[in-house]
Amino acid sequence: MGGSVMLVRTYVPSAPLSSHIDMFWHMEGYAPSHGKELTLPDGTVELVIDLRGSRNVLYDRYGRAIDLGAAIVCGPHSEPFAIDTSSGTSAIGIHFKPGGASPFLRAPLDELHNRHLDLELLWGAGANELRDELAEAGTPEARFRLLEARLLRRYDVRLAERHPAVSYALRLLDEPGEPLAIADLTGRIGMNPDRFLRLFKSEVGMTPKRYARLRRFQHVLGLLQAGGPADGAALAAACGYYDQSHFIKDFQAFAGRSPTGYRPAADRHPNHVVL
Structure with a gap:
């Protein structure tokens, strides 16, 4: 940790946001000795805002740099990517539940699969205005309240209602153990398989088969x-x-390394690996 003190706060917003958002998080003082961390995929969307106004530099699984602004959206990922930690971290973010970002981003999530975007592309000038307001708010609690209020303004009720078939599938696929075969899943749902696939991809961001593999991978990390x-x-x-x-092949596909090479960063979520 290079002698620094990392402070992390989390906050669960009230309804209706809590139906779509796992948590808000706030991080200050993270300045590790390593310059990069690998972020492992979990199939969800993350919104990250650098409170210092610094640009975000990410790296795809092939090491290619992605230069982005201070406010970014990490789409639903099924591939690892790296983040630059060389200059420390002062940031606030939103970790959405699977498929939960649609009412706020107003874009089909399959179009954001394995992509990183400047939030400005989706929210226009409002993205930079939000970053400035959050930086001026001063405390984590004030920032959480402000973020909650701004998200409520952007909440599109028309996109908030998930299709019942997708909700049912997510519940089944989140259960630990061997994933339910997709043919069995669609059989239980009683929907045309092609229609269900389109619905699931649009609302969650990837196929149900890939999502099921990711959930099992996350169970391994847990x-x-x-x-x-x-x-x-x-x-x-x-x-x-x-x-x-089969286990090793899946782990390598999602982590970019074998299970024996997995070394999570200290004091971080198990999805963060030192590079």
Whole structure:
């Protein structure tokens, strides 16, 4: 941590925002000795605002730099990407629930899959105005209240109602263990498979099969963080993989490294890995 003190606050907004948002977060003083962190995918959307007004530099899975403004949207990802931590962090963000960003971004989430965008492209001048207001607010609590009020203004009720088939599928696919076969899933839903696929991709940002694989991958990270089985075969079995090679292949696809090479950053979410 380079001698710095990291302060992290979180806040769960009230309804109706709480139906779409997992939490607001606020981070100050994060200045690690390493210059980059790999961010592992979880299939959700993240909105990040640098309170200093600094530009955000990200790197895709091939190491190519992505130069963005101070307020950005990280679309629903199924690929890892890296963030620049060399200059420290002073930021506020929104972690949306799966499919929860649509009423605020007003864009089909499949168009944002594995993409990073300046928030200004979606919100216009309001994105920079929000950043300036948040920077001036001063305290995390004041910033949370301001962010909540601004999101309520942007809340599009017409896009807030998720299709019941997608809500039902998300509940089933979030259950731990071996993912439900998509044919079985569509059979339970009783909808034309092609129509269901289009609905799910538009509302969540990716196919149900890929989303199910990501949720299982996140279950693996949760077990690793909690001190779960160190043996690869035991870990694979605990997370519903039919064999260890399948487990390793999936882990490498989402983490860019093998399970034995996974080293989460200290004091961070298990999705953050030191580079």
